[in-house]
Amino acid sequence: MTLPVPLQHASPDPALDLHEAIASLKRERNAVVLAHYYQDSDIQDIADFLGDSLQLAQAAATTTADVLCFAGVHFMAETAKILNPQRIVVVPDLEAGCSLADGCPADRFAAWKANYPGSVVVSYINCTAEVKALSDYIVTSSNAEKIVRSIPEATQVLFAPDKNLGRYLEKKTGRSMVLWPGSCVVHETFSERKLIALKTRNADAEILAHPECEEPILRMADFIGSTTALLKYAVASSKRTFIVATEPGILHQMEKQAPGKTFLAAPPEGNCACNECPHMKRNTLEKVYLSLRDLTPRLEMSAELLERAKVPIQRMLALS
Ligand code: 13P
Numbered sequence: 540m541t542l543p544v545p546l547q548h549a550s551p552d553p554a555l556d557l558h559e560a561i562a563s564l565k566r567e568r569n570a571v572v573l574a575h576y577y578q579d580s581d582i583q584d585i586a587d588f589l590g591d592s593l594q595l596a597q598a599a600a601t602t603t604a605d606v607l608c609f610a611g612v613h614f615m616a617e618t619a620k621i622l623n624p625q626r627i628v629v630v631p632d633l634e635a636g637c638s639l640a641d642g643c644p645a646d647r648f649a650a651w652k653a654n655y656p657g658s659v660v661v662s663y664i665n666c667t668a669e670v671k672a673l674s675d676y677i678v679t680s681s682n683a684e685k686i687v688r689s690i691p692e693a694t695q696v697l698f699a700p701d702k703n704l705g706r707y708l709e710k711k712t713g714r715s716m717v718l719w720p721g722s723c724v725v726h727e728t729f730s731e732r733k734l735i736a737l738k739t740r741n742a743d744a745e746i747l748a749h750p751e752c753e754e755p756i757l758r759m760a761d762f763i764g765s766t767t768a769l770l771k772y773a774v775a776s777s778k779r780t781f782i783v784a785t786e787p788g789i790l791h792q793m794e795k796q797a798p799g800k801t802f803l804a805a806p807p808e809g810n811c812a813c814n815e816c817p818h819m820k821r822n823t824l825e826k827v828y829l830s831l832r833d834l835t836p837r838l839e840m841s842a843e844l845l846e847r848a849k850v851p852i853q854r855m856l857a858l859s
């Protein structure tokens with residue numbers, strides 16, 4: 540199939556029905572849209588695959604589509620490209636990054652790793668392809684505990700780039716690791732003080748938290764897990780009200796899959812919307828349409844980087 544590669548987007552006709560236009564481009568291009576739970580609800584609703592980081596990587600590894608439009612953040616689309624180098628991977632907005640990936644540049648990571656010869660390097664999937672290429676295992680919040688436990692006890696483990704997830708894993712597995720000092724700008728924003736107040740007003744509510752949250756928030760949680768695990772827990776629980784300490788995009792699926800239950804977003808410390816991921820929220824339905832129409836911006840990497848970064852991701856998929 541030969542596909543055009545225009546250099547820049549021309550604005551769409553304002554009268555265009557974006558839902559219909561996206562559906563027709565998907566057919567024409569043999570394309571699929573993969574979306575993370577932190578996307579706006581209109582993007583979630585047009586997605587062919589919706590999930591957490593692990594599910595989206597698994598979907599990217601198995602799809603037979605010619606074009607993958609990845610509505611998430613850059614490291615997620617990069618992972619899809621690494622698993623599918625022969626397919627076209629486009630993103631709605633190339634600037635949609637991640638504070639964890641940005642805070643762990645490959646040169647500093649390589650220097651850090653060099654201080655611990657003989658260690659096994661486990662990196663959270665929220666990192667660049669260059670950091671993946673320097674890692675032994677990639678993990679997500681769904682499988683990190685299992686993968687860390689699979690590494691022989693006597694081996695020193697380096698864990699990057701999220702110190703909060705790292706600390707949580709240390710507690711769960713009882714083994715200490717060397718942690719890269721990174722954190723997520725969204726998950727470190729939740730206020731313990733306001734969470735206590737919200738819980739006091741909703742005494743029956745269960746608190747659900749993502750392991751990227753800081754320790755005081757995790758200590759208050761009734762359940763800790765990846766976005767998919769939080770969703771499944773909320774659906775299965777006999778409780779009616781939940782306080783959710785992660786990016787509030789997930790509330791859309793919780794409300795859809797557990798109608799009648801009440802979901803409250805855990806509050807940030809300031810009077811801001813800083814519990815919303817500014818990177819995830821760069822994507823819009825219009826940008827999804829434009830990326831499918833123009834097949835740009837595309838993810839491209841050298842063959843050498845693709846090969847090296849694939850090894851630890853495949854180890855993860857094999858263990859998941
Ligand atoms: P999940 O693995 O739960 O999808 O989390 C991804 C993420 O970026 C959390 O901030």
Ligand code: SF4
Nearest residue numbers: 612637638723725816
């Ligand atoms: Fe990165 Fe945090 Fe946004 Fe997740 S929520 S993509 S970890 S900045």
